Amino acid sequence: MGNRLAIVWALLVLAVGVHQIRFWRSARLETDILALLPEDEQAPEVGAATRKLADESGRQLVLLVGAPDWESAQRAAEAATEVLSKAGAPLEPARVDATALDAAVEFYRPYRDRLLTPAQRAWLARATSEELGGTALMKLYQPAGPRLTNWSDDPLGLWPDWWAARAAENEARPRDGRLWLSGEGREWVLLTWQSQVSAFALGDDAKVTAAVERARAAVGAIPGGRLVAAGVPLYAEAAASQASREISTIGLGSLVAVLLLVWLTFRSLRPIVLVGVSLMIGCAVALSVTALLFDRVHLLTLVFGASLVGVAEDYGFHYFAARQGKPAAERGRVMRFLLPGMLLALLTSVLAYLALGLTPFPGLRQMAVFAAAGLVGAFLTVLCWFPTFDLGDLPVTAFAERVSASLSRWPRITSEKRWWPAMAGLLVVSAGGLWRLETRDDIRQLQGAPANLLEDQRELGRLLGLPSPAQLFLVEGEDEEQVLQREVSLKQRLDALVADGVLTGYRAVSDWLPPAAQQRADAELSARAEQQAVAAVAAATGEEPSRARFVNDILTPARFLSSPAAPAIRQQWLGPLGKNQYSVLMLRGIAGPSVLSRLAEAARGLEGVRWVDKTEEISRLLGRYRRIMGGLIVAGYLAVLVTLVARFKREAWRAWVPSVLGTLLTLAFFGWTGEPLQLFTVLGLLLLLGMGVDYGIFLLEHPGDGSAWLAVALAGVSTLLSFGLLGLSATPALRTFGLAMLVGEVTIWILTPCFRMPPGKDIT
Known part of the structure; x- marks a missing residue:
């Protein structure tokens, strides 16, 4: 057999x-730490939105190369580009279509009359014929230069301001064939590269990171040169390298320790x-x-x-x-x-x-x-x-004999009065630690990314004015038109917050694709104002200029999404999810955590508009499941006790109590040391239940058997080594888990033989 x-x-x-x-x-x-976390099961569309935003940037590597003056910044950008091109990393320059802007301008040209900024809309509504005519005359006699349209196509010069508002969504501007911005005492060149493979396919050899560091060194050789880099590939490689190191440290370290114990014993x-x-x-x-x-x-x-x-x-x-x-x-x-x-x-x-x-x-x-x-x-x-x-x-072996014989010298807890002070002291220590225990479920505590990556990410976001992916508004509607209309209602509230300095701006699909009703209203408004302006110019000059004609069609979502202008905002248009349509409105330059409540208030009372603070939502979710798992631990201990009673009858408590005490003392340790109670701490305690009871089971199965104690002793030491090394992990989630396991296992391992059966007593 x-x-x-x-x-x-x-x-x-x-x-x-x-x-x-x-x-x-x-x-x-x-490699993404957020993949460990649950979706918000009550709002799957939020998960869909954040996934889409992440997928868009999954391969992108963004670099800002700066120097004290523009000429030095250009040299630094050339040096960085040369290094990255020859690095052998799976990187390639992001393709930039030089004709994309011209194509977008041509696409919008027939709809120019219905593309107005809020400021233009307010001015046209209140401007007099004299003001309109004066503006048109000024535009007519301006010195000749590059223009988006002829004067007759845009007599009030409205369109350049609309494009300027779109360009304000990104701080970088074209200059000498590059994307440029100025800030923090430097002139910067924006470089965009992308990984040729998925970020999740990058290995632990960190080729992309090494290439960026060589480029950083090349830029640093130029006086005042500085390189700031961010992107999912860098985080993915950092996670892969860290995991590889920890697998080697924890896995191989544990294996060597276990095999050494086996050799010493046998x-x-x-x-x-x-x-x-x-x-x-x-x-x-x-x-x-x-x-x-x-x-x-x-x-x-x-x-x-x-x-x-x-x-x-x-x-x-x-x-x-x-x-x-x-x-x-x-x-x-x-x-x-x-x-x-x-x-x-x-x-x-x-x-x-x-x-x-x-x-x-x-x-x-x-x-x-x-x-x-x-x-x-x-x-x-x-x-x-x-x-x-x-x-x-x-x-x-002699080592095995000494360990086996040590069981007889291990103290045994009894009901005698001499044990009462020790038990009372244990209860006081436990109660004091539990009283001081704090809970903290902030997802930011679980971030294990290197500090230099986080700092570069913050600096790059600050310089470029990038929108936050963690805080946004999700807009829902029965159809596309309703989504765009609800965005407009939300923007009216956000404009007041921008004026108050709560944020610097926002990005919305309706900025690029106004709802049909607004297109019609703006077309009528601009037609009336421009006709007045043209008439005023005719009266002043004696000539007979005429206003250009525009199409009567409405710019539809289907037409826009297939146009050259769509890539600028497509990632924020989610389209259909289930029965309804969705879009995302993103925020730029949030003043700080203290203003998040005001942003949340902006969505209050607006149907179909939901404020999403992903950081806060995940933190609440962690807290909720920490409480659920805490209840599961209690239920688990009761279920294990029933199982033990079925096997060991009235002596089952001897295998059960050490694990209970180990859990309480671990929580007390966290309280006394100031370590917060998190979900991953609770998960460690849950596993203590299963593994800690094993020691008591073997000592009850083979009472007084030195070989059983030898096996328990070896198992305890090897487990302590394993989870002790896990407590050294650079990943906060694993570190708090490992610390809970380490303290709990030490406590249970020490206490279990103290509750062994007296000699000659049977488990029945």
Whole structure:
């Protein structure tokens, strides 16, 4: 029977190996921290809007090259361009269509009469015939120069101001064949490059980042030169490099530590090889199952999975600890003897991990599947292969004897009065820490991007006046016309906030595509004003100029979206989502967090207009699921207690209480140290439930058995090493998770033998 199981498992492992080869040849790895977080299930259109905005810039790399004067800035831009062109990175200059502006002007020309800014609309409504005529005469006798239209096509010179308003959405202006802006004591050249591959396909070799740094050095060689760079490719490479380092540190560090423990305990190559094989197969199974169930594997899943090494080796430890000192012929009996406890431990751990799958967090579902599949893979390797390949003798070592014998010297907590002060002190410490415990669910605490990237992003946004992708208005309507009309209503309120300095401006689709009703009204307004102006000019000059004719058709969304002008604003037109149409109005130059409430107030009472503060929404979502998972922990402890009672009857509390105390003391530790309670802290506590109970299960299954304590001791130390290293992660989410696991595991590991059964007592 054993040989057949070994063969079947070998075939499955072979299939996993084949899948691993295919996976790493075409690996699709996710790097965005926000992919760990849930969609707002009550507003899927918000997720669609933010995804579309992100997709538009997914490959883009934006650089500002500055110097104290324009000539030096041009030289610096040439130096940066030369370095990036020769860098060997998957970059290419963004294609700039030199004729795009001319094509957009020609597209709009037939509709010029219905394209007015709010200021123009207000002036035309109140201007007298004398004012209109004077303006028209001034425009007529202006010195000849470049013009968008003939005088007869635009006698009041309205159109240049409309284009100037569109250009104000971006601070960069054409100059000597480049895009230029001035700010913060420098003249700047705007360079736009793009990755030839998806940002999520960039590896951990950081070629794009290296190329940018070489360009930065070349620019720095010019006196006063400075380069500022931002873009998703840089963040993706930083995440990939960080994850690669952490996988090596956590995974390899844990593996080396585990194998060293195995050598110290058993002084045999066979346990090292077999435990190492069980760990590698467990991780391979975990990755294959995750890749088959999910479209893209998140890098943080791999980093989190690296800590699996600290848990999956428990089964091998228990086998070899029980196998020590027994002849090889008894290895099957040893496995059968251990199987009930190992199965119960596997069940509680897998259930704890899979509880993560109850959350709507895509990344956490991946982590749950990865960990649960990895544990099952490691367990099946131990069950199917260890009795088959463990053929030699395994003598008891001096190190193993000392550890096994230490159980008898471990203090045992009883109901005697001498333990009462210690228990009272423990309660006081716990209560004090819990009283000081604070919750903080701000998503910004989970940002793990390098500080230099964040600083460059802020500076570039400040110089270019870029709109914020985190705060925006989502506009909904039954049809396209209603969406545009609702945008106009919203802009009327925002104009007052711009005047108050709450923000510097906004970008709206209706600026480029006015609603039909407004087009008709503006066409009538401009026609009346321009006819008066032309008549005044005729009276003053004695000539008979005439106003140009314009089309009667309305500029429709379908016509606009297929035009050369559409790329400037297309990313903000979401189009149909379900039954309704949607657009996004983006904001520029928000004065600070203190004004967000005033912006939210601007949407109040406007039907179909929703204020979206993605940062605040995600933070609220984190808080909500932190509370849900907290309730799940309580329910989980009750469910585990019921399971333990079914197996251990009245002694079940001995395996259960250490985990409860470990959870309370971990929360107290966070309170005393000022570490805030976050969702990822709670998730760590949830896993403590499954893994911490394992120690008590094995000590109750084999009361007084030194080999069981040896296995528990080794498992505890290796788990501490794994999650201790996870606490060193540069990713805040993993760091707080690892810290919770580290403190909790230490506490549970120390307390569990204190609640072991007295000698001679039976679990029944």
